[in-house]
Amino acid sequence: MKYTIRILALAATIFTVGACTDLEEELKDSFTEDFDPNNPGVGVTNNVNKAQPNDGLGAAFGRLIGSSAGHGGYFSIQEVSTDEAVITQKGGDWFDGGIWLDMHRHQWQSTHPALNGVWNESYGGINECNRLLADGGLSPAAVAQLKTVRAFFYWRLMDSFGRVKIVTQPGVDAPQVDRVTVFNFIESELLAALPDLPEGRQEYGRVSNLGAQAFLSRLYLNAEVYTGVPRYADAIIAADAVINSGVYSLTPDYADVFAPDNVDDPEHIWVLPYDEATQGGMNFAQMTLHYPSQLTYRLAEQPWNGYSTLEEFYNSYEDGDERKENNFIVGPQYDVNGAPILDLAFDAADPDGAPINYTPAINQLAPNGSRQAGARLGKFSFKLKQRANMDNDYPLFRYAEVLLNKAEAIARLNGNWSDPQALLLVNQVRERAGVDGFAQMDASTFLAERGREMFQESQRRIDLIRFGRWGALWWEKPAHSDTYKNVFPIPNEQINASGGTLTQNPGYN
Numbered sequence: 001m002k003y004t005i006r007i008l009a010l011a012a013t014i015f016t017v018g019a020c021t022d023l024e025e026e027l028k029d030s031f032t033e034d035f036d037p038n039n040p041g042v043g044v045t046n047n048v049n050k051a052q053p054n055d056g057l058g059a060a061f062g063r064l065i066g067s068s069a070g071h072g073g074y075f076s077i078q079e080v081s082t083d084e085a086v087i088t089q090k091g092g093d094w095f096d097g098g099i100w101l102d103m104h105r106h107q108w109q110s111t112h113p114a115l116n117g118v119w120n121e122s123y124g125g126i127n128e129c130n131r132l133l134a135d136g137g138l139s140p141a142a143v144a145q146l147k148t149v150r151a152f153f154y155w156r157l158m159d160s161f162g163r164v165k166i167v168t169q170p171g172v173d174a175p176q177v178d179r180v181t182v183f184n185f186i187e188s189e190l191l192a193a194l195p196d197l198p199e200g201r202q203e204y205g206r207v208s209n210l211g212a213q214a215f216l217s218r219l220y221l222n223a224e225v226y227t228g229v230p231r232y233a234d235a236i237i238a239a240d241a242v243i244n245s246g247v248y249s250l251t252p253d254y255a256d257v258f259a260p261d262n263v264d265d266p267e268h269i270w271v272l273p274y275d276e277a278t279q280g281g282m283n284f285a286q287m288t289l290h291y292p293s294q295l296t297y298r299l300a301e302q303p304w305n306g307y308s309t310l311e312e313f314y315n316s317y318e319d320g321d322e323r324k325e326n327n328f329i330v331g332p333q334y335d336v337n338g339a340p341i342l343d344l345a346f347d348a349a350d351p352d353g354a355p356i357n358y359t360p361a362i363n364q365l366a367p368n369g370s371r372q373a374g375a376r377l378g379k380f381s382f383k384l385k386q387r388a389n390m391d392n393d394y395p396l397f398r399y400a401e402v403l404l405n406k407a408e409a410i411a412r413l414n415g416n417w418s419d420p421q422a423l424l425l426v427n428q429v430r431e432r433a434g435v436d437g438f439a440q441m442d443a444s445t446f447l448a449e450r451g452r453e454m455f456q457e458s459q460r461r462i463d464l465i466r467f468g469r470w471g472a473l474w475w476e477k478p479a480h481s482d483t484y485k486n487v488f489p490i491p492n493e494q495i496n497a498s499g500g501t502l503t504q505n506p507g508y509n
Contacts, residue, residue, distance in 0.1 A: 044259070044260040044261045044383040044384075044391070045383060045384050045385055047275065047276055047277060047391055048260060048261035048263060048391060049263060049273065049275045049278075049391065050204050050263050050264065050273070051204070052203075052204055052205040052206070052273060053203050053204070053205070053206060055142060055206075056132070056138070056142070057132070057142060057145060057146060057149075057206070058205075059128050059132065060125065060128045060129045060132055060146055060149050060150075061149060061205055061206065062279070063121070063124055063125035063128050063153075064125060064149070064152070064153075064272055064396070065272055065274065065279055065280075065281045066121040066124075066125070066281065067117060067118070067121060067281070068272055068281070068394060068396075068458070069272065069274065069281060069282040069283070069284065069380070069390075069394045070281045070282060070283045070287070071283060071286075071287050071304075071306065071307075072113070072114055072117060073114055073117040073118050073121055074117075074118050074121065074156065074160075074458065075458055076100075076103070076114050077103065077112075077114050077115060077118060077160070077461075077488065078458040078459075078460070078461045078462075079307075079456070079458060079460065079461075080100055080103045080104055080307075081103050081104070081106065081108075081461055082460040082461050082464060083310055083312065083313055083460070083464070083472075083474040083475070083477075084309055084310065084313045084451060084455055084456075084460045085307055085308070085309055085310075085377070085456075085460075086104055086307070086308060086309070086310055086362070086365065086374070086475075086476075087100040087104070087306050087307055088308070088362060088364070088365050088366065088369025088370075088373070088374070089101060089365065089366035089367050089368075089369055090305070090368070090369050090370070090371050091367065091368055093305070093371070094305075094306055095366075095367075098366075099112055099113065099114070101365060101366050104365060104476065104477055105476070105477050105478065106471075106477060106480060106482070106485055108488065108489070109489070109492075110489035110490065110491060110492040110495070110504065110508055110509070111491075111492050111493075112488075112491075115160075115488050115489065115491045116491035116492075116493050116494065118156070118160060119157070119161070119490075119491050119494055122153045122154075122156050122157045123153075123157075123167070125149070125150075125153040126150055126153045126154065126167060127167075127170065129146045129147070129149055129150040129153070130150070130167065130168060130169055130170045131170050132146055133146055133147075134169060134170050140196040141196055141197065141198055143193075143196065144193035144194075144195075144196035144197045145193075145197065145198075145206060145207055147189050147192070147193045148189070148190060148193050148197065148207050148211070148212050148215070149207070150189070151185075151186045151189040151190050151193075151215070152215065152396070154166065154182060154185065154186050154189075155186050155215075155219065157182070158179055158182040158183060158186065158226065159222070159226075159462060160487065160488050161487055161488055161489075161490055161505070162178075162179040162182075162487035162505055163176055163177065163178055163179060163182075163487075163490070163503075163505060164176065164177070164182060165177070165501075165502070166181070166182060166185050173501065175501065176501060176502050176503065179226055179227070179487075180226070180227045180228075183219075183223070183226045183227050186219060187216075187219065190212050190215060190216055190219070191216075193212060194209050194212055194213075195209075197209035197211075197212055200245075200247055201247050201248075202269070202270065204263070204264065204273060205271070205272075205273040207270050210241065210242050210245055210247055210248070210269060211269050211270040211397060213238045213239075213241040213242050214238070214239075214242050214269045214270065214397040214401070214402050215270075215397060216234070216235075216238035217235050217236075217238040217239040217242070217402055217405040217406070217409075218397070218401070218405060220232070220234040220235035220238060220409070221235045221405050221408060221409055221466070222462060222466055223235075224466075225465055225466055225486070230412070232409040232410075232412050232413040233409075233413060235405055235406070235409035236406055236409045236410060236413070239402050239403075239405050239406035239409065240406065242269065242399070242402045243402060243403070243406065248266060248267060248268075248269060248398075248399040248402075249266050249267065249399060250266075250267060250399055250400060250403075250428060250429070250432050251265055251266050251267045251432075252432070254322050254323055254326055254432055254433060255322070255326045255381065257395070257398065258326075258379050258380045258381060258392060259381055259392065260381065260382075260383035260386070260390065260391045260392050261391070262392055262393050263393060265393070265395075265398075266399075267395070267398045267399040267400060268393065268395050268398055269395070269396075269397040269398055269399060269402070270395070270396045270397045271393040271394060271395050271396065272393065272394040272395075272396060273393050274389070274390060274391060274392060274393060274394055275389075275391060276386060276387045276389045276390060276391050277387075277389075279389075280388075280389035281389065282380070282389060282390040282392060282394060283388060283389065283390070284307075284377055284379075284380050284382075284390060284456075285297065285299060285303060285382045285386065285388075285390060286301065286303045286304050286388050287303075287304060287306050287307045287377070288303070288306065288307040288308065288329075288376040288377040288378075289303035289304075289305065289329075289376060289382075290303065290305045290333075290343065290356055290358075290371065290372055290376075291303060291304075291305055291343070292333070292341040292342060292343060292356055293333060293341065293356070295335050295341050296333055296334070296335075296341065297382050297383075297384055297385075297386065298384055298385045299382075299385070299386060299387075299388075300385065300386065300387045300388060301387070301388045305371060307376070307377055308358075308362065308373070308374025308375060308376055308377070309328060309360075309374060309375045309376075309377065309455075310362070310374075310474065310475050311360045311361050311362060311374075311375075311475065312474065312475060313451070313455075314328060314330075314360045314375045315360065316448050316451065316452060317452055318435060320434060320435060321433050321434065321435050321452065322432075322433050322434045323433050323452055323453065323455070324452075326378065326379060326381070327377075327378060327379040327455050327456065328375040328376065328377070328378055328379075329358055329375065329376040329377075329378040330358045330359070330360060330375045330376070331357065331358060332355060332356065332357045333355075333356040333357070333358065340354075340355030340356065340357075341355070341356050342354040342355060342356065343355075343356055343371055343372060345371070346371065346372070347368065347370050347371060349363075349368075349370075350370050350371075350372065352372065356372050357372060358372060358373075358374065358375060358376050359372070359373050359374070359375075360374070360375045361373065362374045362475075364476070365475075365476035377456055379455060379456045380392045380394070380456065395457065400429050400432075400453055400454075401453075401454060401457075401459070403425045403426075403428055403429055404425070404426065404429065404449075404450050404453065404454075406425055407421075407422040407423075407425035407426045407446070408422070408446060408450075410422045410425075411441070411446065417440075417441040417442050417443055417445070417446055418439075418440040418441050418442075422441070422446075423437070423438055423439075423440070423441065426438060426441065426446065426449060429449070429453055430449070433452075433453075443467060447463060447464075447467045447469065450463055451463065465486050470485070470486060471483075471485070482507065484505065484506055484507025484508070485507070487505055488505075489504060489505055489508040490502055490503075490504050490505055490508075
């Protein structure tokens, strides 16, 4: 499809975006041409969304919007700490006191602002759930949904920090408890909520009993990490509740699952309904694209040139995999005339010079990472003329993950990664991606496949820990055997404010 877009000329100026110091290019009108952009999603230009239920629960569900798909909070600590996403230091740009370099190298400190942000966001959501529950007058279904949302916030805290406080009443403090206790609380809340949760497909922006089952399948899959006791049979039962319901299915076109008009996608089990006007917070285009890429998509604001993926992760996709084409933006980038878009402040050592060329290879993490190096994050595709806030809904749980959860649980329970049932489930996902099915698998094969499918969905850190690969060597990150880093440190600011009721996780100062 062709679009009329106005090309803009470039001039360098100094600008500050968010927490980082950037060189922004000033853009001025020049001329008009037809243009077929590289990654315009489905070519959507209008806001595509749907009203959420007027059920009084929006304040609690809305707290999940937080930083689930934006910079500086949950998404950042889950992704930048892994082998699939990185923020390089580009001279003085994106240094930010070294906090994102430390996150990549697994050298984070308890003073990291994103860790404190995740803590505050999670407890803010918990407090909202507690307030609504304490106010009373809710139906059993509403109570069950609030408890499921609260359990999800506690899962984020437990998974990220381990030892936290289980607070269930507004204004009432609670002691810090161990990870096993938090796991047991989450499980008990979900199991108790199941009978009262709405059946079948969820209302838009809400959760049904099948969403809770998908949640349980993930919880049980990671139970050995959280408690020391494997629960793979339970993970299979929970996954089967979703699969056998017949409510969800793999969307035929992988790209549609993440597109700007992905409202009510058949694969979505529990989503965050982002909206450019009313539910802002998804900023992937801003986070990943170079400044002149504003011209490619006619963005309302200039991007920040931060996030990219690691070359090895990009190369883990075989050619012909539809996910590779959908998930990343690579190669030379063009203006509406088909001429290269330019970075007038380009690195003198960059062999590409001023023309923007997103190369999978990155020269270095710091201090002078190339301004245009790294395949860019394009999974949640960008619509033309979009604002800084995106319209794409973000799945917390989707059908493909449930299939992979069951496959892994079967393989682990039976001690055979090439179990025929496991292969059948994984190959459903691969077939949708347009690549040949596996005849056999091992743990490494499966982990790589899960990574390819779940890229940019805040699952990679969890998966690497479960597979014992968290301390492995990867690009610009040394190997380590520090198992205490399986959880992040309790934020120093929270410990100082707790009056002695919070203590630091072992291994951290």
